[in-house]
Amino acid sequence: MGYALNFNLIWRHFDKLWGGLLLSLELAVISIAIGVVIGLVLAVWYVSAGRVVRAVIAAYVEFIRNVPLILLVYLVFYGLPTVVDLAYSAPTSFVLTLSVYSGAYLVEVFRSGLEAVPRGQLDAGKAIGLTPWQRLLHVRLPTMLRITLPALSNTFISLFKDTSIASVISVPELTFGAQWINFNTFRIVEVYLVTTAMYLVTGYIMLFGLRLVERRFRAAR
Amino acid sequence: MSEAPNAGPVLLDVRDVSKAFGTVEVLRSVSLQVKRGEVVTVIGPSGSGKTTLLRCVNFLESYDSGSIRIDGNEVGYREAGTRQRRRERDLAAMRAETGMVFQSFNLFPHLTAAGNIMLGLTKVRGKKEAEARSIAEHWLGRVGLAHKADSLPAELSGGQQQRVGIARAVAMEPKILLLDEITSALDPELVGEVLAVVRSLAEDGMTMLMVTHEMAFARDASSRIVFMADGGVSAVGPPKEILAAETTNERLRTFLARFRASHF
Ligand SMILES: Nc1ncnc2c1ncn2[C@@H]1O[C@H](COP(=O)(O)OP(=O)(O)OP(=O)(O)O)[C@@H](O)[C@H]1O
Ligand SMILES: [Mg+2]
Numbered sequence: 055m056g057y058a059l060n061f062n063l064i065w066r067h068f069d070k071l072w073g074g075l076l077l078s079l080e081l082a083v084i085s086i087a088i089g090v091v092i093g094l095v096l097a098v099w100y101v102s103a104g105r106v107v108r109a110v111i112a113a114y115v116e117f118i119r120n121v122p123l124i125l126l127v128y129l130v131f132y133g134l135p136t137v138v139d140l141a142y143s144a145p146t147s148f149v150l151t152l153s154v155y156s157g158a159y160l161v162e163v164f165r166s167g168l169e170a171v172p173r174g175q176l177d178a179g180k181a182i183g184l185t186p187w188q189r190l191l192h193v194r195l196p197t198m199l200r201i202t203l204p205a206l207s208n209t210f211i212s213l214f215k216d217t218s219i220a221s222v223i224s225v226p227e228l229t230f231g232a233q234w235i236n237f238n239t240f241r242i243v244e245v246y247l248v249t250t251a252m253y254l255v256t257g258y259i260m261l262f263g264l265r266l267v268e269r270r271f272r273a274a275r
Numbered sequence: 276m277s278e279a280p281n282a283g284p285v286l287l288d289v290r291d292v293s294k295a296f297g298t299v300e301v302l303r304s305v306s307l308q309v310k311r312g313e314v315v316t317v318i319g320p321s322g323s324g325k326t327t328l329l330r331c332v333n334f335l336e337s338y339d340s341g342s343i344r345i346d347g348n349e350v351g352y353r354e355a356g357t358r359q360r361r362r363e364r365d366l367a368a369m370r371a372e373t374g375m376v377f378q379s380f381n382l383f384p385h386l387t388a389a390g391n392i393m394l395g396l397t398k399v400r401g402k403k404e405a406e407a408r409s410i411a412e413h414w415l416g417r418v419g420l421a422h423k424a425d426s427l428p429a430e431l432s433g434g435q436q437q438r439v440g441i442a443r444a445v446a447m448e449p450k451i452l453l454l455d456e457i458t459s460a461l462d463p464e465l466v467g468e469v470l471a472v473v474r475s476l477a478e479d480g481m482t483m484l485m486v487t488h489e490m491a492f493a494r495d496a497s498s499r500i501v502f503m504a505d506g507g508v509s510a511v512g513p514p515k516e517i518l519a520a521e522t523t524n525e526r527l528r529t530f531l532a533r534f535r536a537s538h539f
Contacts, residue, residue, distance in 0.1 A: 172381075174377060174379050174380075174381035175381055175383060175384075177335055177375075177377065177381060178375075178377065178381035178382070178383065178443075179383075180333075180335060180367070180370055181333060181335065181370055181373075181374070181375035181377075181444070182370070182371065182374075182394065182395035182399060182443065182444070182447055183367045183368060183369075183370045183371025183372075183395060183399040183447070184367060184394075184395070184398060184399060185363060185364055185367045186363050186367075188367075188398050188399075192383075192394060192398060193383055196383075196385040197383075197384060197385060200384070200385060271385075
């Protein structure tokens with residue numbers, strides 16, 4: 055078997071990969087930011103709400119977690135516009151999907167963190183006369199954050215990798231760029247080696263950054 | 276009933292308070308008064324309702340019937356007799372008037388010693404950061420931890436954490452301090468430093484209602500001792516009377532005998 059590796063063609067089209075990586079990061083950052091807001095709001099609502107609200111939030115989480123992301127992406131991009139009168143670009147559609155998707159995972163992370171805050175700390179907050187909002191803001195959320203940071207980092211990195219699914223609706227992110235180079239150069243091994251390395255390195259840089267944040271918070275334990 | 280020589284008017288007035296968790300009656304028509312400047316100690320077997328009583332006094336637990344008043348104000352409910360809860364903001368304001376120190380310290384782990392004390396001062400008392408800081412430093416000095424102001428709870432020993440817990444409570448200038456077995460979670464060699472702080476607060480005239488298993492401390496520091504059994508007040512009196520071995524109260528005698536057997 056004589057397949058000689060030749061990366062020249064890859065470097066010639068490297069801008070496709072680099073631009074793709076930047077777009078992947080952009081998709082991830084925006085979706086995660088929206089997902090964090092969804093997750094926080096729903097988690098806080100969940101732990102203080104009655105049965106009905108809890109059931110609705112739980113249903114959302116269950117639904118999202120049991121449907122493959124790629125299907126949700128198809129549903130929102132091809133399905134939704136036929137039902138409601140909406141027109142959006144593929145990247146917007148994907149951000150919408152990934153936000154709702156990450157929100158469901160983050161509700162779970164935040165909810166379990168909120169529930170893990172020791173009751174004694176909440177009692178102490180009450181005892182010094184903090185109002186419910188103040189207890190949430192100054193006691194429960196900071197402690198929850200410290201408890202959930204490791205799980206949060208893992209979720210963020212996994213969501214970053216999930217941006218590769220945007221390639222199925224032709225969003226020119228990193229995986230799509232790799233496919234484009236593959237179709238045009240047939241250097242399949244080289245292009246996917248380089249792309250894999252780019253996902254790995256980016257993932258590690260993210261992980262490193264998040265671990266630094268974690269360490270700072272853990273020092274405050 | 277005898278009382279502390281310098282005790283003022285009734286500050287805490289608990290009348291006929293009952294409370295059940297589900298079908299379990301935990302408090303049965305408990306009545307007790309604490310006068311301004313008094314130190315009242317609650318003793319009793321495990322499960323007799325001591326913690327629950329303390330938690331009702333600052334409404335960390337609601338109670339089913341009866342009335343609790345601090346300085347004439349009904350605790351938790353709008354009026355005596357009604358079971359209409361006060362609004363959360365009023366409950367919070369009311370709780371700021373009672374300090375509580377917990378068995379398990381319950382410091383906020385993300386805040387330094389000073390930060391733990393400052394939180395209530397800034398958010399509840401509306402003090403400026405600088406003023407809150409100087410109050411926190413004053414109280415940390417009082418409990419012998421001036422040099423630990425910027426340490427996180429995890430960097431402190433149990434005894435030090437509990438002294439911060441006390442400082443956090445008294446810095447709010449509460450009308451009454453509630454202390455629930457505050458030395459039970461400590462190694463024996465750390466108990467003394469915490470009790471010394473409580474004693475000095477008592478000498479300053481702080482009104483206290485405390486639960487403790489430290490009988491020697493209860494005898495020396497209390498104006499009166501309340502013995503609880505089965506959710507009710509079984510005996511009240513000055514320490515010498517209550518802790519006397521020849522007491523006629525059957526349950527108290529059993530409790531003390533068991534206590535002596537296990538602690539000496
Ligand atoms: N949140 C709760 N839910 C149900 N039952 C409870 C709750 N808190 C306390 N109890 C019960 O109420 C009773 C009195 O408990 P409490 O903690 O007031 O006793 P205690 O006198 O403080 O005991 P100890 O000396 O062990 O601290 C016990 O039977 C306990 O199991
Ligand atoms: Mg107790």
